[in-house]
Amino acid sequence: MKCPGHIESSQLAFFLENALAREARIWKVYLRKLQDSMASLYNSNSFSWLFL
Numbered sequence: 001m002k003c004p005g006h007i008e009s010s011q012l013a014f015f016l017e018n019a020l021a022r023e024a025r026i027w028k029v030y031l032r033k034l035q036d037s038m039a040s041l042y043n044s045n046s047f048s049w050l051f052l
Helices: 006-026 036-043 045-050
Strands: none
Touching: none
């Protein structure tokens, strides 16, 4: 197996960065802002118990 040259490795890096950016756009999750009632739920012991 031969070692890729500078051009091949820079092309590979370019393609990988573009693929990663495309996947990030596709799988972007909408996170809505927490309301006060939801924030108090996150601070409660019952919520903490669920994720321990």
